[in-house]
Amino acid sequence: MAATAESLERKEKLQGIGCSRKRKEDPRFIQGKGIYVDDVKLPGMVYGALVRSPHAHARIKSINKEKALALPGVITVLTADDLKPLNLHWMPTLGSDVQAVLADEKVGFQLQEVAMVIAEERYIAADGVDLVEVEYEELPAITDPHKSMDPDAPIIREDLVGKDEVGHGKRLHDNHIFTWEAGDKDSTDAVFDKAEVTIKEEILNPRVHPCPIETCGCVASFDKINGHLTVHMTTQNSHLVRTVLAMLSGIPESKIRVITNDIGGGFGNKVPIYPGYVVAIVASIVLGRPVKWIESRIENLSTTGFARDYHGTAELAADKEGHIQALRFNVLADHGAFNAHVSATKWPAGLFSICTGSYDIPTAYVKVDAVFTNKAPGGVAYRCSLRVTEAVYLIERMIDILAQKLNIDKAEIRRRNFIQADQFPYNTSLGWTLDSGNYGPALDKVLKAVDYEGLRKEQAEKRAKGELMGIGISTFTEIVGAGPTKACDILGIGLFDSCEIRVNPTGSAIARMGTQSQGQGHETTYAQIIATELGIPSDEIQVEEGDTDKAPYGAGTWGSRTTPVGAAAVTKAARKIRDKARKIAAHLLEVSEDDLEWDVDQFRVKGVPDQVKTMKEIAMAAYSNVPEGMENGLEAVDYYDPPNFTFPFGAYVCVIDIDPQTGEIKVRRFYALDDCGTRINDMIIEGQIHGGLTEAFAVSMGQLIDFDEEGNLLGNSLMDYFVPTAVETPHWETDYTVTPSPHHPLGAKGVAESPHVGGIPCFSNAVIDALSHLGVTHVDMPHTAARIWKKLHELGVAK
Amino acid sequence: MIPPSFQYHAPGSVDDAVALLSQYGDEAKLLAGGHSLLPMMKLRFAEPEHLVDINNIESLKGIREENGEIVIGAMTTESALISSALLQEKCPLLPEAAGLIGDPQVRNRGTIGGDIAHGDPANDHPALMMALDAIFTLVGPNGSRQVAANDFYLGTFYTALEADEILTEIRFSPQSPNTGASYHKLKRKTGDFATAAAAAVIEMSGDTCQRARITLTNLGPTALRVKDAEAVLVGQVITDDLIDQAAQKAMDICDPVQDLRGDVEYKTHMAGEMTRRAIKTAIERAKG
Known part of the structure; x- marks a missing residue:
């Protein structure tokens, strides 16, 4: 039945799916009324501050607390020896390794946690840190992962000596962690041996840090009377944290409550459990008082989850027309001093094997070797799914290099290799089933929008004048929404997600999820889904996350899993409620369920337009007049285990100009077309694209966590670490196509990470395209003015 | 990022501020805008016992x-x-x-x-x-x-x-007639210090340079005046070649420190490039 003007008006009032509804969160954020962890103040609260190692690799000879303990206001100083009786001086990591909570006899990276001073005031705790005397015996440090497995390399992890494996197969050296492979090595080698064209390039995804504006921290509060532990903390996954805390502490999980209020950005950095949390919790248990611990910026940048540090050797084999026949990627992964990288248990290199990208590559083999170095542990997914940026960067760079080698246009070579729309679902040579995609039309739309041919003509003219202009293309495929529990778990817990919805008698609703917003706008978009599914206005739907006592269990928000997994649970929970509502409506209207049809916010009898029951009426009836045999109430819970990942894709074009005398890069234009399937809120999607592109710009143009040979971190403040402001940030043009996911209840795929994953290679491709006529095939990020100038100087371009 | 404790003073006059400085000597630091001092204190690189805040001294403010x-x-x-x-x-x-x-x-x-x-x-x-x-x-x-x-x-x-x-x-002195001035600053981002920067104040008479001042930021232990570059220009009809020579003089005098903004070679070349740009812009402006 065609929608009437009247029903369209009712639909608009709901502010459901497709509406650019204003963010419900913004009034409190704009007014400074958000509640972040450092806003939490509890009666009797004391403060912890960490003593950290100045050395990257050293033996601890002694720790003297005397002077610190003598400072008025200092309550206690905790070291590894104090945690040992509780067996909490080490903790398990997400990478099947263990990590020192407080350094146990030696330190393995600069600013590693050595002791915590607990004091009545924050300022006293900081003064106390200065008074703790630690005597170190310095050891030679390894900062270059290529040297980790040298025969005479110093052993970083003496605690692992004699252990053949750290969770993921045989170790080859005391500083080796694991080897992970995918694909068919022999047949790949065979294709390479016979190929008409092969290319090979060393490509680094350098170590960077997600650098959320809010640093990490917690307030741990143990109630000695009833044995309850409450932890307010900055985490993207409060339920998993609760489980880990139960495992670590022996406190029943039912007596542990993790509360996360507003979060000032996560970007993967707030997935792991950091030593500071554990020590604050222990301190609270010991003292029976709430303990607050909040990181400084330097602590956050220096010690919490970094990202990337993947040293790739990438190869492609192709025919002379540029059709890729095989891919071979080898990676040396620098995991720092502990294997604390974030991944699902069975995926030690994350989802790196998505590296065949948007292309029909029949044969492939990848191998990742991870090693220890004297750097901070981590390997988090910085605004991407697990190791997906690394994968996409390699393939999107390599296809450009292949085009360059064969003198084929960089758009054309992509067209020749795209998986075609009729090939979906498409099984990749590395084992993924891409559920949907339509790559060619997306690229064509973008090329037309930017007048690609005109840009290439302009570039040729500029080159003739000695000017440097680059055009970058990226046609990426992401893999997000971890994930099917048969394939994905963390510490044995499947990566499903959940939603519980309760509809009140007067027709409003409250919904709680296992996910966790860090600024993405879940309160806004989840309500829109429920509004459309249940006909309840968005404004009357309360969305809550982040309190493990209230919300159902879920794996949290990271890897763009909120829409693919969480939103599917929301949809399915809402549909369970609608199914019950239909039964109640049939009862009230005294017809069969089959005689009813759903119309925006009501059920009506087919063919009898005035015989209707609105959702509001049904809600009241659920509490007063249900059919015989039916329970009262109108609520549902759904735990959604996705059948597959989702595969958002996009086509981006970037145009840059390089100042040949300073090496400065100016981004003239950036056009981003994203396909995230069904779109829930265009405005929020656009905001996510802007944010992701800005972080891609940051990574590509300036972010770097770098070390000197002694393992000293160079540049651990925002003076040096590049977080672009509005002044540096380019103007973004956005566009979209819609190719719904066939297996997601809404057809949605997730979007927030695509611009980061797809944007980084696009910037690099533009920069290298600007130099390609000079014979340059690759330069590593970050493309700072100084580094680009150095290249131009070598090439004789810069004076 | 928490400084050690210190005593805070907020004098209302220059005389009072000077008296506090005389009293506390090396233990005191003046607080103006605080954008250099406070970060140094938070990092405990600077630990003054007395902070003399001179923001209340109205006579120290204004342009006339x-x-x-x-x-x-x-x-x-x-x-x-x-x-x-x-x-x-x-x-x-x-x-x-x-x-x-x-x-x-x-x-x-x-x-x-x-x-x-x-x-x-x-x-x-x-x-x-x-x-x-x-x-x-x-x-x-x-x-x-x-x-x-x-x-x-x-x-x-x-x-x-x-x-x-x-x-x-x-x-x-106010800028004299037929004079142009320019400051070219290369920096990585908003809020950053200069990777290299050059100031040029140049007085022209037709195509001939009458007077020149050329100085550099963050390219040595102090700001630097490049007298040799000034000497290249003064009294001469300015050509691109002369400007290149002046830029070379700036490169010769500078003594930068390697940091994350760039190494010595890059900064030295940027000293030349910023000088070149500052001179060109100053001359354009001088000619009106």
């Missing part, structure tokens, strides 16, 4: 013209420099360059005097003051004295200012 000279109070903010109609007319170099310092928040608090007196070669005002031949008024327990900007900087964080003295005023 006096006896044909421009006079700027040391506690005048960068924002005030940028919005000064007097400076825009009589010394456009200063508002233009101040707009390249920090970010709006920094410029609302940061002061010209703090920037000058800190002695940090990365600060922008030292090179600007040297290019303008500015004179600094320093007030101490024995009264006031005047020191030329070109004689003020003795080393990194080391100036002619004594521990018990306060920089109160900056004086310089």
